[in-house]
Amino acid sequence: MSETLRPHTLRVAATPEFAARAAASEIVALLDAALSWRGEAHLCLAGGTTPRLLHEALTELPFEGWPHVHIWFGDERCVPPDHRDSNVGMARQTLLDRVAVSPEHVHRLAGELPPEEAARQYHDELHAMAARRGRTIPVMDVLVLGLGGDGHTASLFPGSPLLTPESAPATWSAAVHVPALGTSRLTLTPVVLQAAAAVIMLVTGPDKQQALARVLRRAAPVAQLPARLLESANGDVAWFVDEQAVFGR
Numbered sequence: 001m002s003e004t005l006r007p008h009t010l011r012v013a014a015t016p017e018f019a020a021r022a023a024a025s026e027i028v029a030l031l032d033a034a035l036s037w038r039g040e041a042h043l044c045l046a047g048g049t050t051p052r053l054l055h056e057a058l059t060e061l062p063f064e065g066w067p068h069v070h071i072w073f074g075d076e077r078c079v080p081p082d083h084r085d086s087n088v089g090m091a092r093q094t095l096l097d098r099v100a101v102s103p104e105h106v107h108r109l110a111g112e113l114p115p116e117e118a119a120r121q122y123h124d125e126l127h128a129m130a131a132r133r134g135r136t137i138p139v140m141d142v143l144v145l146g147l148g149g150d151g152h153t154a155s156l157f158p159g160s161p162l163l164t165p166e167s168a169p170a171t172w173s174a175a176v177h178v179p180a181l182g183t184s185r186l187t188l189t190p191v192v193l194q195a196a197a198a199v200i201m202l203v204t205g206p207d208k209q210q211a212l213a214r215v216l217r218r219a220a221p222v223a224q225l226p227a228r229l230l231e232s233a234n235g236d237v238a239w240f241v242d243e244q245a246v247f248g249r
């Protein structure tokens, strides 16, 4: 991984809608570039609620490349796709069922399976993607991530064993127990997040102010502030935030 800090840009918009629209424009430009270079693009989506506005904004852009875009997920809850908490369910409702993505290009984490089996299956799918692209590691052209109030990103939570190289498994996806939630989650591992060609961090709302400030100020080690992983990302990292995430209410 690159040891030097990649250039991070911070773009502050007046509202969550403007932040989402700016992020959507950047994502489409990055996908267009990947498509013109290789004829296909790999977009990894985030879960939670913030991406809903982003997905809405993506459906409103005149982007013709969707049939050649592969969709991946940074993490997933251990629930079936039709569950209200499912990230792929949210993505289908807000984006995938509204643009011309090919169903066979949607690579979801199988939240309905036993977590370890789902993680293993996804690792194999990611491994096949990397091999097909002649790479030793799966590289997302665009990786979208959010930020939790505790500084987590994807499902890499503070204190996760995935955050320390000594205890991290040599896999591209993992099943993790999240004590703070009392449940298991499925997540890409740090090495895949850091390998992305471009990272889009979308953070909006006053309840993210403290976490955003702590991450940008590097107020604690990665083990306590997992989103700091992106400081050693291979690709450029662009933060799209709104004024409330920066200044509070």
Ligand code: 6PG
Pocket: 046, 047, 048, 049, 050, 051, 074, 075, 076, 077, 087, 145, 146, 147, 148, 149, 152, 153, 154, 155
């Ligand atoms: C998830 C996400 C998670 C999310 C943050 C922010 O599955 O919940 O991948 O990392 O990005 O928790 O969530 P909100 O957008 O709901 O605030």
